Amino acid sequence: MKPEQPVTKAEKTPGIIGNEPVIAISKLRKSFGKQEVLHDVSLKLMNGENLVVLGKSGSGKSVLIKCIVRLLFSDGGTVSVFGKNVMTLNDEELSEVRQKIGFLFQSSALYDSMTVRQNLEFPLRRIWRGLSEKNIEDKVHEVLENVGLADALNKMPSQLSGGMRKRISLARTIIVDPLVMLYDEPTTGLDPVTSDEISILINEVQKKYKTSSIIITHDIRCARSTANRIIMLRDGVVYSEGNVTDYEKTTDPVIKSFFQ
Amino acid sequence: MLERTCIIHTFQEFPSFILRIPQGRFSVAAECVNHAKISESYVTHGLRHSPNFVRQKHSNMIRFNPVVKVSGFARVQSVRLSEKTMAKTAVAHGFLTNIADVTLFIMRVARETFSRRFEFNEFMRQCFQIGNKSLPLISVTGIIMGLVLTIQSRPALIRFGAVTLLPGMVAVSLIREMGPVITALICAGKIGSGMGAELGSMKVTEQIDAMEVSSTNPMRFLVVTRVLAATIMVPLLILYADALGIAGSWVGANLKGDVTFFLFFSQAFSHIRFSDFLPAVIKSFFFGAVIGLVGCYKGYNAGRGTESVGIAANSAVVLASLLVIIVDMIAVQVTDMLF
Numbered sequence: 001m002k003p004e005q006p007v008t009k010a011e012k013t014p015g016i017i018g019n020e021p022v023i024a025i026s027k028l029r030k031s032f033g034k035q036e037v038l039h040d041v042s043l044k045l046m047n048g049e050n051l052v053v054l055g056k057s058g059s060g061k062s063v064l065i066k067c068i069v070r071l072l073f074s075d076g077g078t079v080s081v082f083g084k085n086v087m088t089l090n091d092e093e094l095s096e097v098r099q100k101i102g103f104l105f106q107s108s109a110l111y112d113s114m115t116v117r118q119n120l121e122f123p124l125r126r127i128w129r130g131l132s133e134k135n136i137e138d139k140v141h142e143v144l145e146n147v148g149l150a151d152a153l154n155k156m157p158s159q160l161s162g163g164m165r166k167r168i169s170l171a172r173t174i175i176v177d178p179l180v181m182l183y184d185e186p187t188t189g190l191d192p193v194t195s196d197e198i199s200i201l202i203n204e205v206q207k208k209y210k211t212s213s214i215i216i217t218h219d220i221r222c223a224r225s226t227a228n229r230i231i232m233l234r235d236g237v238v239y240s241e242g243n244v245t246d247y248e249k250t251t252d253p254v255i256k257s258f259f260q
Numbered sequence: 261m262l263e264r265t266c267i268i269h270t271f272q273e274f275p276s277f278i279l280r281i282p283q284g285r286f287s288v289a290a291e292c293v294n295h296a297k298i299s300e301s302y303v304t305h306g307l308r309h310s311p312n313f314v315r316q317k318h319s320n321m322i323r324f325n326p327v328v329k330v331s332g333f334a335r336v337q338s339v340r341l342s343e344k345t346m347a348k349t350a351v352a353h354g355f356l357t358n359i360a361d362v363t364l365f366i367m368r369v370a371r372e373t374f375s376r377r378f379e380f381n382e383f384m385r386q387c388f389q390i391g392n393k394s395l396p397l398i399s400v401t402g403i404i405m406g407l408v409l410t411i412q413s414r415p416a417l418i419r420f421g422a423v424t425l426l427p428g429m430v431a432v433s434l435i436r437e438m439g440p441v442i443t444a445l446i447c448a449g450k451i452g453s454g455m456g457a458e459l460g461s462m463k464v465t466e467q468i469d470a471m472e473v474s475s476t477n478p479m480r481f482l483v484v485t486r487v488l489a490a491t492i493m494v495p496l497l498i499l500y501a502d503a504l505g506i507a508g509s510w511v512g513a514n515l516k517g518d519v520t521f522f523l524f525f526s527q528a529f530s531h532i533r534f535s536d537f538l539p540a541v542i543k544s545f546f547f548g549a550v551i552g553l554v555g556c557y558k559g560y561n562a563g564r565g566t567e568s569v570g571i572a573a574n575s576a577v578v579l580a581s582l583l584v585i586i587v588d589m590i591a592v593q594v595t596d597m598l599f
Contacts, residue, residue: 069473095475109470112461123474176474 020047021080022180022212023068028077030063037063039236040077045180045212050202052215052223054258055233061216062106064233065182068214069101070094081180099127102178102211106185108165110157110172117153120144120172127176143171146208147201163194167201174205181205181213187222199225220259232258365557369487372480379481386489390451394497401446402501405438406430406508414516427524428531430509435532439502440540441588444547447494448580452555455486456576459559460569468560483560487552494548495541535599543591547584554580 023045030038037060045051055061066072067079070086078085081097089097110119120140124131131139144150147167157165166186173181183202187195199222206213215226223230224244232239232247232255240247240255247259409430417423459482462468471478510524558576562568 066469071469071472091477098473098475101473103470103473105466105470107465109466111467111470112465113458122476126474126476172474 021045022047022082023214024078024080025064025068026078026080028064028067028079029075030060030067030072031075037236038067038074041233041236041238042077043231043238043241045214047212048206048210050206050213050215050226050228052217052227052230053233054218054220054223054230055239056218059233060236061218061233062184065103065184065214065216068182069098069103099176100179102173102176102181104166104169104173104181104183104186106188108157108162108169110160110165110169112157114157115153116144116149116155116157116160116168119157119168120175123172123176139175143175146174146204147171163190163197166190166194166198170198170201170205174209177209178211181211183213183215183217185217185219186215187217187219192221195219195222196225198222202226218258361561362557365560366553368479369483369553369556372477372484373488375480377477377480379485382481383485383489386485387493389454390486390489391493391496394447394450394493395500397446397450398443398497398501399504401442402439402504403508403511405442405501406434406505406510407512409433409438409505410509410512411515414513424527425531426513427506427509427519427528431506431528431532432536434502434505434509435540436536437540437588437592439505440498440544440547441584443498443501444494444544444551444584444588445581447490447497447547448551448554448584449577451490451494452551452576452580453573455490455552455555456559456562457569457573459483459556460562460572463560463562464564464566464569479560483556486556487549490552490555491545491548494551495544498544498547499541539591539595539599543588543595546587546591550583550587551580554583 021044023043025044026042028038028041029036041060041064043051043053053061053064063072067074068081068086070079070089074087079087082100084093084097086094086097110116111122114122117140120143121136124136124139140153141150144153147170149164149167149171152160152164152168157168160168170186181202186202187198190198202213202215202222203226205211213226215222217223227244229241229243230247231241234254240250240252242250247255250256250259410426413429414423414426417426417429459468462482468478468482471481506525506528509528510519510521513519513524555576558572558579562572
């Protein structure tokens with residue numbers, strides 16, 4: 001596999017992945033001071049696809065998905081989500097786009113001062129205003145059961161383990177039925193067993209909620225089990241693109257060092 | 261060896277060089293200076309390379325080379341001067357950027373305060389956090405404030421034969437100055453540091469980002485509610501501290517005397533005018549706003565590391581305390597002009 005050459009198109013998987021790009025990034029550039037983190041990065045996320053973005057620490061993976069939800073402004077290029085360039089949207093339009101995107105943070109980002117229930121209710125009450133208390137209650141129980149933590153309802157985040165926090169964070173993300181999921185290193189800091197459980201959950205979420213996902217990771221186990229397509233970032237540019245098999249067969253030393 | 265110096269302004273890499281020329285070779289040195297403009301590359305290279313190298317390259321300048329010694333010290337000093345200038349420019353730039361940041365932050369808070377969706381539940385929660393949870397600390401401070409002021413003032417008033425003025429003096433002192441300032445300083449410590457640390461840790465653990473991507477305006481939810489709650493609760497805490505201070509003063513007066521509670525209070529309040537009370541209440545709103553704004557600004561703009569949480573909390577307390585004193589000074593001047 002040659003770097004920077006798409007070896008497998010997502011459209012080659014009929015029935016699972018659609019032809020419409022949900023997210024289209026074109027020539028994205030982002031610098032912090034003199035350090036250029038992203039340099040002309042272009043990629044597309046197809047409908048229903050799980051796209052894994054691999055790369056070493058500091059290669060710009062997290063910056064990439066933060067640009068998608070405009071937590072960071074880009075220095076150049078376009079980030080199009082559902083056909084809208086998020087960099088040029090006003091606050092209300094951006095809010096509408098964000099409502100369709102679920103973002104799982106690397107640190108889980110649960111609100112420390114709230115219980116699990118309040119954490120789950122928080123986005124629900126803001127995005128789906130006017131929902132009855134019974135509906136909210138049902139929805140909270142549903143997502144908690146989906147992530148296998150039905151008994152953690154009244155616990156505080158400080159009482160949860162790392163894996164449980166990730167699950168609750170995932171539950172908080174999927175509670176508003178997002179169309180796109182962005183996972184920022186979902187298995188970082190977890191043991192292999194819990195990492196596998198999170199990977200399985202990611203696949204289940206994709207099937208159940210029909211989401212398209214970008215999974216930022218440097219965990220090869222997670223990439224293998226979740227990816228429809230893999231993009232590797234290196235020094236702020238797209239180094240290679242393909243599916244798991246392509247990456248495993250490649251003789252490229254940079255990719256091989258990752259996949260061994 | 262005695263040395264003279266002259267400056268050549270022809271080098272590209274450094275703005276100037278001081279050439280140290282030994283005494284007795286001045287004419288040669290002067291010639292060197294004259295040649296400097298036309299043989300700039302020679303002199304530049306001559307500084308870096310051995311005389312043999314220069315001899316090969318520029319034979320017509322050989323005789324100047326041994327006498328022209330550019331001091332390494334001068335070079336270092338010139339670079340150091342440039343670095344200092346750059347550092348001071350950076351400091352000035354940082355200062356101006358901070359002022360711009362603070363101004364934008366205040367403007368954004370003001371804009372969000374009057375936006376359509378007000379987070380009333382969070383506002384009430386913050387009022388409870390700031391008000392109710394500060395009560396024990398403010399109670400103890402208020403009582404001790406009145407007690408100490410009475411015990412300290414009593415001997416002096418006895419000396420002047422004005423001990424009957426004690427309740428009035430304590431009440432006026434507490435209401436006009438001591439109550440607001442001391443309570444505000446205590447609040448700056450408790451509330452300001454709490455806000456700085458809480459928002460700072462939320463920033464570090466990406467909770468603010470999480471709020472933003474779930475279509476919640478963190479400025480409206482976290483900052484506006486806290487600033488408003490502080491603006492409203494600090495004046496109430498100050499009034500509470502004033503009342504307890506006067507009660508503490510009554511206790512102090514009874515330690516070495518005998519005065520009824522009713523008599524003490526009626527004497528105290530007979531000396532208080534509206535012009536004592538109103539400016540103190542007005543400035544206490546400003547104290548609350550300053551404490552809330554500083555605490556939130558420091559926390560909201562904390563860095564990414566865990567160390568920045570401590571820095572945010574610490575700087576929030578220091579800056580809020582300082583600003584409380586500055587606001588008090590301005591308020592006293594304004595009060596003096598108006599009342």
